[in-house]
Amino acid sequence: MNYNWPRLREFVIDFGRMLGKNPTESVLFAEGGALLAALVAVDDWLPPEYAEPHPERYQQYLLHCDSQERFSVVSFVWGPNQATPIHDHRVWGLIGMLRGAETGERWSKGADGRLQADGLPQRLEPGDIDHVSPRTGDIHRVANAFADRVSISIHIYGANIGRVKRSIYHENGDVRPFISGYANRHCPNIWGIQQII
Amino acid sequence: MNYNWPRLREFVIDFGRMLGKNPTESVLFAEGGALLAALVAVDDWLPPEYAEPHPERYQQYLLHCDSQERFSVVSFVWGPNQATPIHDHRVWGLIGMLRGAETGERWSKGADGRLQADGLPQRLEPGDIDHVSPRTGDIHRVANAFADRVSISIHIYGANIGRVKRSIYHENGDVRPFISGYANRHCPNIWGIQQII
Numbered sequence: 146m147n148y149n150w151p152r153l154r155e156f157v158i159d160f161g162r163m164l165g166k167n168p169t170e171s172v173l174f175a176e177g178g179a180l181l182a183a184l185v186a187v188d189d190w191l192p193p194e195y196a197e198p199h200p201e202r203y204q205q206y207l208l209h210c211d212s213q214e215r216f217s218v219v220s221f222v223w224g225p226n227q228a229t230p231i232h233d234h235r236v237w238g239l240i241g242m243l244r245g246a247e248t249g250e251r252w253s254k255g256a257d258g259r260l261q262a263d264g265l266p267q268r269l270e271p272g273d274i275d276h277v278s279p280r281t282g283d284i285h286r287v288a289n290a291f292a293d294r295v296s297i298s299i300h301i302y303g304a305n306i307g308r309v310k311r312s313i314y315h316e317n318g319d320v321r322p323f324i325s326g327y328a329n330r331h332c333p334n335i336w337g338i339q340q341i342i
Numbered sequence: 343m344n345y346n347w348p349r350l351r352e353f354v355i356d357f358g359r360m361l362g363k364n365p366t367e368s369v370l371f372a373e374g375g376a377l378l379a380a381l382v383a384v385d386d387w388l389p390p391e392y393a394e395p396h397p398e399r400y401q402q403y404l405l406h407c408d409s410q411e412r413f414s415v416v417s418f419v420w421g422p423n424q425a426t427p428i429h430d431h432r433v434w435g436l437i438g439m440l441r442g443a444e445t446g447e448r449w450s451k452g453a454d455g456r457l458q459a460d461g462l463p464q465r466l467e468p469g470d471i472d473h474v475s476p477r478t479g480d481i482h483r484v485a486n487a488f489a490d491r492v493s494i495s496i497h498i499y500g501a502n503i504g505r506v507k508r509s510i511y512h513e514n515g516d517v518r519p520f521i522s523g524y525a526n527r528h529c530p531n532i533w534g535i536q537q538i539i
C-alpha cells in the first residue's frame with residue numbers, strides 16, 4: 146500500500162520549529178492547529194500499520210516523539226463503538242480528525258469535587274481540530290461516533306504522552322492513576338528519501 | 343528477544359540536550375563521544391530488527407531522527423567482508439563500535455586533486471569511538487574486519503544523514519553524487535513504558 150509519509154515529516158519539522166519560538170499557549174493552539182489542520186486535510190499519509198483497530202479497545206500508536214520530549218504525535222484508532230474512559234492529559238494537546246468521526250464530552254470538577262459534564266458533546270468530522278489544556282479544560286471522554294466503522298484522529302501533546310502520569314475518572318468520584326503507554330513497538334520511518342513506499 | 347531499549351531513549355535525550363547548548367565541534371566530539379561510548383559499552387539494547395545484515399551489501403537503519411534534523415542515530419550493519427565505498431558526509435559524525443569490529447581508512451585530496459590514503463587503516467573494537475568532520479577529515483572507507491561474522495557500529499550525524507547530498511569517490515578520481523537513504527521502513531519505538539519487550 147502506498148502512502149505519502151513525507152507529509153508527516155514536513156509536519157514534524159514545521160511543528161517543532163513553531164515550538165522552538167516558545168509560543169504562548171494560545172499562539173501554539175492557533176499556529177499548531179493550522180499545521181495540524183493541513184496534515185489531516187488529506188488522508189493519504191498514515192501507514193496502514195498505524196491505522197489498525199484492536200478488536201476490544203481503542204489503541205494509540207506513537208508516530209513521532211521529539212528528542213527532548215517537547216511533543217509527541219499519536220494516531221488514535223477507534224474500532225466500532227469504542228471509547229476512552231474519562232481522563233486528563235496534564236499537558237496541552239491538539240486533536241485533528243483524520244478518518245470517520247468522534248464525539249468528545251468535556252467534564253469538570255464541581256464545587257463538591259464531583260465531576261460534572263461541561264457542555265454538550267461535540268462531534269469532530271475529518272479536518273476538524275480541537276484542543277485540551279490544563280489551563281482551560283483538560284478532562285474529557287472521547288468515543289467513536291460510528292457503530293460500524295473505524296475512526297482515527299491525530300493527536301499532538303506537549304510531552305511524550307505515553308509516559309505522562311495522569312488520571313482516569315469515574316462518575317462516582319473515584320480517580321485512578323493512568324499511564325497510557327503506546328500500542329506499537331515500531332514507529333514509521335518518515336525520514337528517508339522514497340516519496341512513496 | 344528482550345532488549346533494553348530505554349538505554350537508547352536516554353542517549354537520545356542526553357545527546358539532544360547537549361546539542362541544545364550549541365557546543366563547539368571539539369566539545370561536541372568530547373561530550374557526545376562520551377555519551378556514545380556509554381551507549382555502546384553494553385550490547386543489550388539494539389532491537390534485532392535493526393541488527394540484520396543484508397546478504398549482498400552493508401545496511402544502515404535509522405534508529406532516531408530529531409524533529410529539526412539536528413541529529414540522526416543510525417545502526418550500520420556489515421555482513422562478512424562487506425565494506426562501504428569511499429565516501430564523505432558533509433556534516434559531523436560520531437561512530438561507536440557496538441559488535442564485532444571494523445576497519446576505517448581515511449582519504450584526502452592531494453595537490454593534484456587526486457585521492458590519497460591518509461595514514462594507516464584504523465581498527466575499531468567494541469566500545470571504541472571515532473569521528474568524521476568536514477573540518478578535520480570527512481572522507482573514508484569502512485569495512486567489516488571479519489570475514490565470518492556480522493559487525494555493527496552506531497553512528498550519530500549532525501543532520502538527517504539519509505537525505506544529505508554527498509559524494510562517493512573512486513580511486514581513479516571519479517566523483518559521483520550519493521544520497522544514502524535508509525534500509526528500514528520502521529524505527530524502534532523507544533518512547534514507551536515497558537522496560538523490556
Ligand SMILES: [Fe+3]
Binds near residue numbers: 232233234285287
Ligand atoms: Fe484525551
Ligand SMILES: [Fe+3]
Binds near residue numbers: 429431
Ligand atoms: Fe562514513
Ligand SMILES: [Mg+2]
Binds near residue numbers: 268269270273
Ligand atoms: Mg463540525
